[in-house]
Amino acid sequence: MARSPRARTSITLRDVAELVGVTPSAASMALLDSPRISAKTKEAVRGAAASLGYVPSSAGRALRNQRAGAVALIVPNTSQHVFGHSYFMHVLTGVSAAANAHDTQVLVSTSSDAANGVAAYERVMRSKSADGAILTSAAVTDLNVERLVASGLPVVLIGNFPHLPDAVSVGVDDVAASHSITKHLIERHGRSRLVHVAGPLDHQTGIDRRAGFESAVAAAGIEDSGRVVEGDFGEESGAAAVDELVASGFDFDGMVFANDDMAFGGLQALRRHGIDVPRSIAIVGFDDFGLSRATSPSLSTMHVPAERMAYLATERLFELIDGKSTGPSHRELDVTFIPRTSCGCTTRGADPP
Amino acid sequence: MARSPRARTSITLRDVAELVGVTPSAASMALLDSPRISAKTKEAVRGAAASLGYVPSSAGRALRNQRAGAVALIVPNTSQHVFGHSYFMHVLTGVSAAANAHDTQVLVSTSSDAANGVAAYERVMRSKSADGAILTSAAVTDLNVERLVASGLPVVLIGNFPHLPDAVSVGVDDVAASHSITKHLIERHGRSRLVHVAGPLDHQTGIDRRAGFESAVAAAGIEDSGRVVEGDFGEESGAAAVDELVASGFDFDGMVFANDDMAFGGLQALRRHGIDVPRSIAIVGFDDFGLSRATSPSLSTMHVPAERMAYLATERLFELIDGKSTGPSHRELDVTFIPRTSCGCTTRGADPP
DNA sequence: GTTGAGTGCTTTAACGATAAAGCATCTCGA
DNA sequence: TCGAGATGCTTTATCGTTAAAGCACTCAAC
Numbered sequence: 001m002a003r004s005p006r007a008r009t010s011i012t013l014r015d016v017a018e019l020v021g022v023t024p025s026a027a028s029m030a031l032l033d034s035p036r037i038s039a040k041t042k043e044a045v046r047g048a049a050a051s052l053g054y055v056p057s058s059a060g061r062a063l064r065n066q067r068a069g070a071v072a073l074i075v076p077n078t079s080q081h082v083f084g085h086s087y088f089m090h091v092l093t094g095v096s097a098a099a100n101a102h103d104t105q106v107l108v109s110t111s112s113d114a115a116n117g118v119a120a121y122e123r124v125m126r127s128k129s130a131d132g133a134i135l136t137s138a139a140v141t142d143l144n145v146e147r148l149v150a151s152g153l154p155v156v157l158i159g160n161f162p163h164l165p166d167a168v169s170v171g172v173d174d175v176a177a178s179h180s181i182t183k184h185l186i187e188r189h190g191r192s193r194l195v196h197v198a199g200p201l202d203h204q205t206g207i208d209r210r211a212g213f214e215s216a217v218a219a220a221g222i223e224d225s226g227r228v229v230e231g232d233f234g235e236e237s238g239a240a241a242v243d244e245l246v247a248s249g250f251d252f253d254g255m256v257f258a259n260d261d262m263a264f265g266g267l268q269a270l271r272r273h274g275i276d277v278p279r280s281i282a283i284v285g286f287d288d289f290g291l292s293r294a295t296s297p298s299l300s301t302m303h304v305p306a307e308r309m310a311y312l313a314t315e316r317l318f319e320l321i322d323g324k325s326t327g328p329s330h331r332e333l334d335v336t337f338i339p340r341t342s343c344g345c346t347t348r349g350a351d352p353p
Numbered sequence: 354m355a356r357s358p359r360a361r362t363s364i365t366l367r368d369v370a371e372l373v374g375v376t377p378s379a380a381s382m383a384l385l386d387s388p389r390i391s392a393k394t395k396e397a398v399r400g401a402a403a404s405l406g407y408v409p410s411s412a413g414r415a416l417r418n419q420r421a422g423a424v425a426l427i428v429p430n431t432s433q434h435v436f437g438h439s440y441f442m443h444v445l446t447g448v449s450a451a452a453n454a455h456d457t458q459v460l461v462s463t464s465s466d467a468a469n470g471v472a473a474y475e476r477v478m479r480s481k482s483a484d485g486a487i488l489t490s491a492a493v494t495d496l497n498v499e500r501l502v503a504s505g506l507p508v509v510l511i512g513n514f515p516h517l518p519d520a521v522s523v524g525v526d527d528v529a530a531s532h533s534i535t536k537h538l539i540e541r542h543g544r545s546r547l548v549h550v551a552g553p554l555d556h557q558t559g560i561d562r563r564a565g566f567e568s569a570v571a572a573a574g575i576e577d578s579g580r581v582v583e584g585d586f587g588e589e590s591g592a593a594a595v596d597e598l599v600a601s602g603f604d605f606d607g608m609v610f611a612n613d614d615m616a617f618g619g620l621q622a623l624r625r626h627g628i629d630v631p632r633s634i635a636i637v638g639f640d641d642f643g644l645s646r647a648t649s650p651s652l653s654t655m656h657v658p659a660e661r662m663a664y665l666a667t668e669r670l671f672e673l674i675d676g677k678s679t680g681p682s683h684r685e686l687d688v689t690f691i692p693r694t695s696c697g698c699t700t701r702g703a704d705p706p
Numbered sequence: 707g708t709t710g711a712g713t714g715c716t717t718t719a720a721c722g723a724t725a726a727a728g729c730a731t732c733t734c735g736a
Numbered sequence: 737t738c739g740a741g742a743t744g745c746t747t748t749a750t751c752g753t754t755a756a757a758g759c760a761c762t763c764a765a766c
Contacts, residue, residue: 010479012752023716028754038714055479059421060752062412063721070460070482085643089438096463105482107423108459110449126363126408128722129423129458235647268649290438294588296621365722376746381724391744413722416751481752 011052012060019048031056058105062128070105071095071317072130074121076138083137083233084261086289087306091158094310095134102318104131125153132317134158134310139202154320156313160204160330168320170313170331174205177302177335178212179219181284182256184337186220189282189344191254193225197241197266199233199258206230209258209286227252231262238265246273253281260285260292263299267342278344288338297341305333364407372401384409411458415481423458424448424670425483427474429491437586437614439642440490440659444511447663448487455671457484478506485670487511487663492555507673509666513557513683521673523666523684527558530655530688531565532572534637535609537690539573542635542697544607546578550594550619552586552611559583562611562639580605584615591618599626606634613638613645616652620695631697641691650694658686 017027022041030037030045037045048054062068073095075088092108099106107130109121121144124130132154138145140163148155149167157169185191196213199206210228217226227250231237238257242265245252257263263285270277277283277297285292285301292299312331319325339345370380375394383390383398390398401407415421426448428441445461452459460483462474474497477483485507491498493516501508502520510522538544549566552559563581570579580603584590591610595618598605610616616638623630630636630650638645638654645652665684672678692698 010481013754014752024752025717025754026715028752029715032754036714041714053479055476057416057752058480058482059412059415060721061754063410063416063723063751064753064755066721068412073461085442086438089441092461093463096461100463105477106461106463108426108445108449108461110446110453110459123408124458126406127411128363129411264647268647271649294617294621296624366724367722377722378724378747379745381722382745385724389744394744410722413751414724416721416753417723417725419751 010057011054012057013054015052016045016048016054019052020044066128068128068131069103070107070130071099071314071321072107072109072121072124072133074124074133074135075108075110076135076142076144084259084289086291087137087287090289090306091134091136091310094307094312095314097307098311098314098318104318109133122148122151122153125151132156132321134313134317136310137203137205139200140204140207141202154317156317156320158309158313160208162204166328168316168325168329170309170316170333172304172309172333172335174208175212175215177304178209178256178258178286179216180212181286181300181302181337182213182216183220185254185256185282185284185343186216186222189254189278191282192220192222193252194222194227194254194256195241195245195250195252196226196228197231197238197255197257197262198228199231199262201230206233206258213256225252231258233259233261235261235265235268238262238267239269240265242266242269242273246275255281255283257283257285260287260289260299260301263301263342264291264295267295267297267299278342282343284343292338292340295342298346300340300343300345301338303336303338305335309333363410364405365410365413366407368405369398369401369407372405373397419481421481421484422456423460423483424452424667424674425460425462425474425477425486427477427486427488428461428463429488429495429497437612437642439644440640443642443659444487444489444663447660447665448667450660451664451667451671457671462486475501475504475506478504485509485674487666487670489663490556490558492553493557493560494555507670509670509673511662511666513561515557519681521669521678521682523662523669523686525657525662525686525688527561528565528568530657531562531609531611531639532569533565534639534653534655534690535566535569536573538607538609538635538637538696539569539575542607542631544635545573545575546605547575547580547607547609548594548598548603548605549579549581550584550591550608550610550615551581552584552615554583559586559611566609578605584611586612586614588614588618588621591615591620592622593618595619595622595626599628608634608636610636610638613640613642613652613654616654616695617644617648620648620650620652631695635696637696645691645693648695651699653693653696653698654691656689656691658688662686 013024013027017024027045030042058069096106109124121133125133134156136158146164149164157167160171161167161169194217196210198210201207217223229241231241255266257266263283267277270281275281285299288301288303292301366377366380370377380398383395411422449459462477474486478486487509488498489511499517502517510520513524514520514522547570549563551563554560570576582594584594608619610619616636619636620630623634628634638652641654641656645654
C-alpha cells in the first residue's frame with residue numbers, strides 16, 4: 001500500500017494516517033478530537049502530524065465543510081481616495097484581530113469591475129472565497145451595496161446606512177457627535193460665527209456631520225452666521241475652503257471640519273494667511289486617526305473608534321455566518337471628544353509630549 | 354436524473370450542465386474554451402452559466418488545480434508599528450493591482466503566532482491558502498523570514514536583505530539614496546554640521562540610510578561634525594531627537610531624517626524651540642508617502658516608489674509561482690529627490706498649491 | 707447464551723472542478 | 737469499401753477532508 005516516493009507535494013492527512021497505520025478518516029477524527037477514537041490513537045496521530053509538519057489543506061476543508069475560512073474586507077476603489085490611509089489601516093487592523101480570533105483569513109478586495117456587470121465582491125462571495133464581507137464607507141449612491149445586502153449573503157457594514165433598513169451595521173452617531181463638537185465651540189469658547197467644511201455630500205458621513213453642525217448652530221440661535229462649504233475629506237480641500245472664505249471676506253471665528261485631514265489643510269492655510277489659531281479662529285477636526293495629535297497647534301477632535309468598530313463588525317459578521325444572529329441591526333459606538341490646542345482648550349505648552 | 358428541488362445552496366457547474374443537457378465535464382471544457390467542444394455547445398453553456406449566475410467554486414478549483422488563486426501579503430506585527438500606515442496602504446495597493454491583473458485574491462496576514470512554533474505565515478502557505486507571499490520590512494533578526502525563504506515556497510521580499518542571498522527581492526538603494534540627499538544638503542545648501550536621525554538599526558532600512566549619510570559626510574571630509582541619533586521611525590522619536598540635541602547644546606545646521614514621519618516630528622520640535630527651518634537648520638526627510646507634501650514648511654524628501662515596488666514584487670511572485678523564474682534576484686528601483694521648502698530649495702510661496 | 711450497548715476503527719460517499727482516457731459517430735483518402 | 741483520423745461528447749478518476757454508516761469485537765445484563 002506504500003505509495004511511490006512522494007512527489008514534491010505537500011503533506012496530507014493520508015501521510016499522517018499511513019505513518020500511524022490508520023485510515024485518513026481515523027486521523028481526521030483523531031485531530032478533531034472525536035470521542036470515537038481512543039486516546040492512544042489520538043496521541044499517535046497528533047504526534048505524527050506534528051513530526052511531519054502537517055497542516056490541513058484549506059481547499060480540501062473549504063470544499064468539504066462548505067466554508068471558506070475567510071472573510072472579505074471590501075474597499076470600493078472610489079472611497080480609497082475619499083477616506084484616508086489611516087482609516088483603512090485601522091479598519092484592517094480591527095478586522096484582522098477579530099478574524100485571527102476565529103482562525104479565519106482576511107481577504108482584501110479593492111477592485112469593483114463594473115464592466116462585468118456582477119460586482120467583483122459579489123463574485124468573491126459566490127465563488128465561496130469568503131464566507132462573508134465587511135464593507136465600509138461606500139457612497140450613498142452605490143447600488144452595489146444595496147444589491148449585496150439584498151443578496152442575503154452575510155455582510156456587515158461599517159458606518160450608517162439609513163437608506164438600507166435591512167443591513168447589519170456598526171457605526172457612530174455622526175449627527176450627535178458633530179452637534180456636540182460644534183456646541184463645544186459655541187458654548188465653551190464663545191464662538192458665534194461658524195463655518196463647517198463638510199465631507200463629500202454623497203457619503204452619509206458627510207451628510208450626517210453637516211446635519212449635526214446645522215442643528216447645533218440652530219439650537220444656539222446663530223444659524224444666520226453659519227456657513228457650510230463642501231470639501232472632499234482631502235487636505236487640499238480644507239486649505240481651499242479657507243482660501244475661499246478669506247478671499248470672500250467672510251467674517252468667522254470658528255470652524256468645524258468634517259475630518260482631521262481637511263482640518264490640517266485648513267490649519268496650514270490659516271497659518272499662511274497669518275491668522276492665529278485658536279485665538280482668532282478656533283477650529284476642530286473629526287476622527288483622531290493619528291494626524292491630529294501631531295499638528296501644531298494640535299487639533300481638537302472627535303475620536304472615532306475605527307479599529308473597534310471594525311472589530312465589532314467582524315464579530316457580528318461571524319454571528320451572521322454561524323447563523324447565530326437575529327435579523328438586521330445597527331450597533332452604535334461612543335465617540336470621545338479630545339480637547340487639544342486648536343480650539344483653545346489647552347495651550348501649546350500643555351500638549352502631550 | 355433530475356434532483357430534488359435544490360437546497361438553498363449555490364449554483365454549481367452541475368446545474369449549468371443539467372440546464373444545457375451535457376455532463377459537468379463538458380460544461381467545464383466549454384467554459385475553458387476547449388477545442389474539443391463544439392461552438393454550439395460552448396454558446397449554450399456560456400448562456401446557461403450567465404443566466405444562472407454561475408461562479409466557479411474557488412475551493413473546488415483550488416483543490417483540483419492545486420492552486421489557491423491567492424497571494425498573501427504578510428505584515429509582521431512588529432513592523433506594523435515601525436513602518437507607517439501610509440507605507441502599508443501603498444504596498445497593499447500595489448499588490449492588489451498586480452493580483453487583480455492575474456485574477457488572484459489578496460490575503461492579508463498580520464499575526465505571527467510565535468507560540469505555535471510554526472510561524473503563522475508558513476501555515477498560510479502550507480495550508481495552500483495562498484500560492485505565494487509578499488513579505489516586507491521585517492527586522493533583520495527575524496529568523497522566520499529566513500526560514501520562509503529557505504522553505505522553497507514562493508516568496509518575494511520588498512526591501513533589501515543582504516543577509517539572505519537566496520531571496521528574491523525588490524527594493525531601492527537606500528545607501529545611495531541617503532548618500533545623495535545628504536550630499537545635497539552639503540553641496541547645494543552649504544551645510545557642514547549635520548545630524549542624522551536614523552531609523553531602528555535592527556532594520557536594514559535603518560542601517561542603510563545611516564550608512565549613506567555617513568559615507569556622504571565622510572566624502573565631504575566633515576565627519577567630525579556628523580552625528581547620528583537612533584529613532585524608531587515614529588514622529589515622537591523625531592521630536593525627541595531634536596529636543597535632546599537642543600538640550601545638549603550641540604551646534605548643527607542640517608538634519609537628515611531617515612523618514613518623513615520623524616522629520617515631521619522634528620519639524621514641530623524645531624518650531625517649538627523657535628528655530629527657523631530651513632534658514633537656521635535645513636532638514637530633509639525620506640519616503641514621500643504623503644505627509645511630506647503637507648507639512649509647513651513642506652518637506653524635501655526622497656521619493657520611494659512603494660506602490661510600484663509592491664506591484665513589481667507581486668509580478669515577480671507570479672513568475673515564481675508559474676515556474677517561469679530563474680533563481681534568486683534583486684531588482685532595484687530608482688528613487689527621486691523631491692525638492693521642497695525644508696532644505697531651502699523652494700520658498701514657501703513657491704510650494705505647489 | 708443470546709441480546710444490547712459500547713468501543714474503535716474502516717468503508718463509503720460527498721463537497722466542485724477538471725484533466726485524461728474512452729467511445730460513439732462522421733468524413734475522407736486510397 | 738475500409739481503416740485512419742477527426743469530432744464531440746461521456747466516463748472515470750483525482751485533488752484533501754470529513755460526516756455518516758458499517759463492521760468487528762468486548763463486556764454486561766437478563
